[in-house]
Amino acid sequence: MNYPVWFLPSIGGGTLIAFIAIVHVFVSHFAVGGGAYLIALEKKAYNEESNELLEITKRFAKFFILLTMVFGSITGVGIWFITALVNPGGISLLIHNFVFGWAAEWVFFVLEIIAAFVYYYTFGKMDRKTHLKIGWIYFISAWMSLFLITGIIDFMLTPGTWLKTHNFWNGFFNPSFIPSVGFRTFMSFLMAGVFGLFVLSFYKNNEAKEKFVKYSALWVTISIILMIPFALWYVSVLPSEAKALVLGKSPEIVRTTKVIITSGIIGFVLGLIVFFKPSFNKAYIAFIIFLTGFFVIGSFEWTREAARRPYVINKVMYSNMILESQLETLKKDGFLKHAKWVSAREITNENKRQVGKELFIHQCYACHTIGGFNNDIKEKAASMSYTALTKYIEKIHKVRYFMPPFAGNEEEAKALAAFIAGDLLGKEVKEPVKKALDGKTIFEDNCSSCHEPSDFEDLIAGWDKAKIRKALDMLDKLNEEMPPFEGTPQEKDTLTEYLFKIAGGEK
Numbered sequence: 001m002n003y004p005v006w007f008l009p010s011i012g013g014g015t016l017i018a019f020i021a022i023v024h025v026f027v028s029h030f031a032v033g034g035g036a037y038l039i040a041l042e043k044k045a046y047n048e049e050s051n052e053l054l055e056i057t058k059r060f061a062k063f064f065i066l067l068t069m070v071f072g073s074i075t076g077v078g079i080w081f082i083t084a085l086v087n088p089g090g091i092s093l094l095i096h097n098f099v100f101g102w103a104a105e106w107v108f109f110v111l112e113i114i115a116a117f118v119y120y121y122t123f124g125k126m127d128r129k130t131h132l133k134i135g136w137i138y139f140i141s142a143w144m145s146l147f148l149i150t151g152i153i154d155f156m157l158t159p160g161t162w163l164k165t166h167n168f169w170n171g172f173f174n175p176s177f178i179p180s181v182g183f184r185t186f187m188s189f190l191m192a193g194v195f196g197l198f199v200l201s202f203y204k205n206n207e208a209k210e211k212f213v214k215y216s217a218l219w220v221t222i223s224i225i226l227m228i229p230f231a232l233w234y235v236s237v238l239p240s241e242a243k244a245l246v247l248g249k250s251p252e253i254v255r256t257t258k259v260i261i262t263s264g265i266i267g268f269v270l271g272l273i274v275f276f277k278p279s280f281n282k283a284y285i286a287f288i289i290f291l292t293g294f295f296v297i298g299s300f301e302w303t304r305e306a307a308r309r310p311y312v313i314n315k316v317m318y319s320n321m322i323l324e325s326q327l328e329t330l331k332k333d334g335f336l337k338h339a340k341w342v343s344a345r346e347i348t349n350e351n352k353r354q355v356g357k358e359l360f361i362h363q364c365y366a367c368h369t370i371g372g373f374n375n376d377i378k379e380k381a382a383s384m385s386y387t388a389l390t391k392y393i394e395k396i397h398k399v400r401y402f403m404p405p406f407a408g409n410e411e412e413a414k415a416l417a418a419f420i421a422g423d424l425l426g427k428e429v430k431e432p433v434k435k436a437l438d439g440k441t442i443f444e445d446n447c448s449s450c451h452e453p454s455d456f457e458d459l460i461a462g463w464d465k466a467k468i469r470k471a472l473d474m475l476d477k478l479n480e481e482m483p484p485f486e487g488t489p490q491e492k493d494t495l496t497e498y499l500f501k502i503a504g505g506e507k
């Protein structure tokens with residue numbers, strides 16, 4: 001609310017970031033792991049006195065420099081550029097706390113670039129020992145970049161004691177720092193391995209190639225194994241809410257963790273086969289292994305981002321840039337009164353929809369597109385009426401922990417509901433008249449956000465009316481995802497009749 005929002009309704013800022021992030025994350029991890037991989041290959045070539053191996057290493061080094069230097073730096077700058085555009089509030093908070101972390105990262109990045117160039121241009125022209133040392137300088141400075149950025153990125157997920165002390169070191173060495181550095185280090189070795197296999201699959205067959213293939217397959221399989229303990233450690237230090245999301249409360253995250261596990265297993269098995277039978281490393285097999293690596297890394301980063309929901313910085317700032325500390329004020333005074341980038345301060349009949357749209361942009365667009373493929377609000381809210389949406393918005397965070405609480409007053413909630421239900425879904429926007437409601441309406445207003453009427457044929461099969469009526473008093477006890485039903489006793493009776501009927505009635 002302190003910054004304007006760059007509004008691309010059907011694309012969404014998240015998709016934009018993801019697009020660059022996925023390439024950057026791959027290349028930047030590859031830059032670290034690839035450094036270690038090159039040194040190891042070079043050493044192996046010297047030990048075996050093999051010119052062929054040395055030649056392959058040199059060719060790798062060339063490609064490597066092109067890829068990491070050019071692509072790595074462009075996407076690296078690109079990602080901060082985009083995140084700063086999409087979430088200026090979050091980036092500003094990070095810069096104000098970690099500016100020296102970032103500065104140190106740039107120093108290592110410069111060192112990394114210089115070392116990479118020296119390494120490549122002196123290949124075969126320098127004595128072996130010194131050349132390997134240059135390789136080490138490269139690898140260590142690349143790894144230091146990983147180390148430093150991990151501190152900042154994981155601070156966003158687990159700020160730990162920083163929340164109380166606001167101390168740089170508490171934030172940097174946060175609870176998920178070490179598991180994350182470990183996980184990323186082996187992930188970077190995995191990237192080097194899958195990449196090696198892929199490039200090698202195009203080389204002509206000879207003994208040197210076979211050795212390299214076997215060697216790269218080891219990097220793949222061993223890295224996957226070593227990533228597991230760090231992954232478990234990582235999950236174990238997550239705050240309880242984030243852990244609950246990862247372990248099942250968020251259907252989206254659960255789907256993605258399945259992708260990580262399945263890809264890891266496929267990559268491991270194929271890597272193992274290639275190790276025992278290097279001729280199996282055909283281009284298409286190598287490509288599949290490469291893809292599994294890509295899926296592991298992409299899904300991991302996505303999960304880390306999603307597990308932070310509803311925050312961009314856990315317990316401090318919500319994904320929509322609203323500070324947790326501002327929430328009470330905004331609920332009391334209304335969002336419009338304090339926000340900087342809105343067109344009106346008061347809601348009138350004329351501007352209601354426009355205000356609703358602006359509220360959507362400032363509070364929901366961080367995660368929802370309008371008509372886009374990613375978390376489309378039109379699809380997600382399709383079953384809800386205006387009244388249902390109003391009620392839903394007011395308790396949105398209680399119903400779904402991964403969404404931030406609505407930061408505004410009742411009038412604003414209605415304006416937002418009017419925009420979604422009226423403008424986006426083309427439904428009628430009408431204040432409910434205070435009369436006895438029929439069961440269907442009560443259902444639509446209170447239950448339809450999570451249940452279809454037809455669900456109840458199974459959900460309450462065989463229940464009698466007394467049991468249904470009792471359940472309505474304790475919905476939150478029946479399933480922890482369900483909010484309690486706050487209707488009057490009379491409404492509960494009416495809803496009981498309705499549920500009993502849709503579940504099949506008297507048999």
Ligand code: HEC
Nearest residue numbers: 251252309310319320363364366367380381400402403404
């Ligand atoms: C931090 C991200 C985030 C923000 C901000 C957010 N949502 Fe959501 N919302 C989600 C996710 C994730 C889902 C569920 C996706 C899935 O699993 O199907 C969802 C689902 C929904 C649904 C479908 C019903 C349900 O309970 O699953 C509605 C309606 C909805 N959001 C409305 C809103 C409104 C209105 C706002 C703004 C006040 C908002 N959301 C802000 C992430 C967010």
Ligand code: HEC
Nearest residue numbers: 399446447449450451459460471475478479481482483485
């Ligand atoms: C925020 C989502 C949400 C809302 C709103 C919601 N429910 Fe549920 N409900 C669930 C979930 C999740 C379950 C578990 C079963 C499932 O996945 O369908 C459930 C299960 C149930 C069950 C079966 C409980 C059991 O012990 O087997 C009943 C009955 C039920 N809901 C009734 C209702 C009624 C009536 C309303 C409206 C007043 C309602 N629910 C609103 C999420 C919700």
